[in-house]
Amino acid sequence: MAQLKDWQELPPGGLVTPADALQPRTGDWRTAGRPVVHYESCINCLLCWLYCPDSAVELDGSTLSGIDYDFCKGCELCVEVCPTGALVMTEEAA
């Protein structure tokens, strides 16, 4: 748990830069499994990338390379829009 800053440590006006920001791991919002990529079926249409509200679909260039489970909330939109069924909701990893 990050230490809360003293008032003297606050940047004037509360300005936050992306590098200083402490993003919470919203992946722990998931309750009903996680989307898993079956790469053999993936055609890199990038629809899942666009639809994901949490920017959790990772790309290498314009190739799907994974899901960031630190931030995926499990909304299943990627599964819904995938045209080939390459994304499947699966039980959480142990």
Added chain:
Amino acid sequence: MSRLKTMVRNQHGVQPLRGGHALCQGCGIPMVVRTVLSTIDRPAVVVNATGCLEVATTRYPTTAWNVPWLHVAFENAAAVASGIDAAQAALRRRHALPADTEVAVVVFAGDGGTYDIGLQALSGALERGHRFLFVCYDNEAYMNTGVQRSGATPFAASTTTSPAGLESFGKAQQRKDMTAIAVAHHLPYVAQAASTYWHDLSVKVERAAAVDGPAFLNVLTDCPLGWGHEPRQAPHVIAAAVESCFWPLYEVVDGRYALTYEPQDVLPIERWLEGQKRFAHLLRPESEELRNEIQLTVDREWAGLRARCAADAKGARP
């Protein structure tokens, strides 16, 4: 290169809006934001009105934004954007900014911060002709404060301040036609779009970002919580809005109307109503009259819009 791949490329490896924010599971807003910011091929500064997007992405000391971003208050995003636009022009005039880069000024506001409390500042900014893009993510109610009705809430929708009950059928008033209000400001570019019709939206963003003046985009955006549907049903729910002509997709370029999408088989209004809990009371047998009224209104407005588009296509308007 496909449009999606272009959008990926425009990000230069950095997502404008990243994860770790507190928007609901399956929120419809980020898709709109990311489509807009990834389509614009130059750097952007975002002005965000108070609302879901602003609150959930910037709880101190977090930020989900990788672009310059300001939030000032609820009703004044367009005024803040006006100031940034004026500053950019003034600084460029005295050569205080790099000559080759122009930063796009983009406002994101919900329907509350656009149709209602934000209307004055928006109208003023549009009238003054500032170079900026105003994007309304219209989810048809004040969602962040708990689904209260706004000027964008559709007729007969149930919200927490216009609930359907034993003696009420929901919101008693028609929605404002905010797109028409924007058009009345003689803008170079106005368009109506929908979140999951992302290709149409992206094309419109490109056109909007290219004009030398104000542009207004009214983007229907789903709210799974406020509308009452499973997040993953969003593409179907939004499709019902568009395919029933409840929410036509069109643009107005220098005052000339044109449809950008025409449904092949127009769906009856029930398809739009049946996917969402906020309309559940309208599907009862005793609500037939209300359904008919809604259908008539949609039919009339769709016919009017088609006629206008046809007339403008013929060049009947100057």
Added chain:
Amino acid sequence: MIAAEPQLLTGGEAVAHALRQIEPDVVPVYPITPQTPIIQTFSSMVADGQAHTAIVNVESEHSAMSAAIGSALAGARTATATSSQGLALMAEVVYIAASMRAPIVMAVGNRALSGPINIHCDHSDSMLVRDSGVIQLFAESAQDAYDLTVMAPRIAEHPDVMLPVLVCQDGFTITHAAEPVTLLRDEEVRTFVGPYELPQPALDARHPATRGPFAMPDYYFEFRRAQAAALEIALDVIMDVAHRFELLSGRRVGPYEGYRLHGADHVIVALGSSAGTVKDVVDELRHDGENVGLLELHAFRPFPARDVVRLLGGVRDVIVLDRADSPGGAPPLAAEVAFALRGSDALVRSHVYGLGGRDLHPEAVRDVFRGRASHYIGVRDGDECPA
């Protein structure tokens, strides 16, 4: 320093000249009496190319301050002007400008708040935003209004301050009345004011920053504490800028001005043009052997409490004149002075005068010194016996 010829200028025109010489990048404006001569005069100057400022004719004062925040945080020096209802309307955004640390200079033509609607002078508009975290400086004269406006950017933009500065002048009494005003030369103002430098401006996409966050109870209090610290530092900055301005102009407009305080048994504390009236009465009464004086404050926020204690702590009779009221409680300036002097030997009395433009006459000031004035000076009161 070449002695310049004074010109006959109203307070409004004088501030317009200051803005012309400062040449802000952006000035959002919305008209309201009695500030309008400022923006009209300045607009004419810009139209004639005497200043290359982008004037943004916004559709309300709320939008004027909002646009000013956008502009200032985008890296452009920004100023605006308002009065009364305009200040009230933008009050929400004034607080935000302070918390977002936007160094905006705002000219205020002090005017009474409605209702009834009244276009004449009192300080109720400034007092409405006294808790907002902005700096508030008060002019006694058109010359002060000019001087304070020239000083304002250096105060506002100081890296340890970075707060809006309100330069307040009495509506009509100063804004519309012509006096001899000595202007500095254009280059002198340009050099004095210098460039505006903001780290990570909003137009710098290479160094993106998030401004205007949402803070929960775990952080909001620390933000407010930090703002208070900036106002504490601001007092020293005002002194320093006033000193440097004095070196340039020969005129000193610091946070306070003691007038014939030496040996005074009765001292009036006041803001604004009425301080000038009090000075005349002090001269008269001193001539007759009475030990009276004036402590005029130019800075209301930050409040120069330590100086008030130092100068008035031993004074038997301190009379605070407020040109604003706080019905149901203590008038604002009286509350500040009494709080500052707690624990000292001074005894503080309070009067409210001049609301809605009611003039303060020298006879009334004499009555005040002699303890004969009513709390609400000059109000027609059926219960009071005529003097």
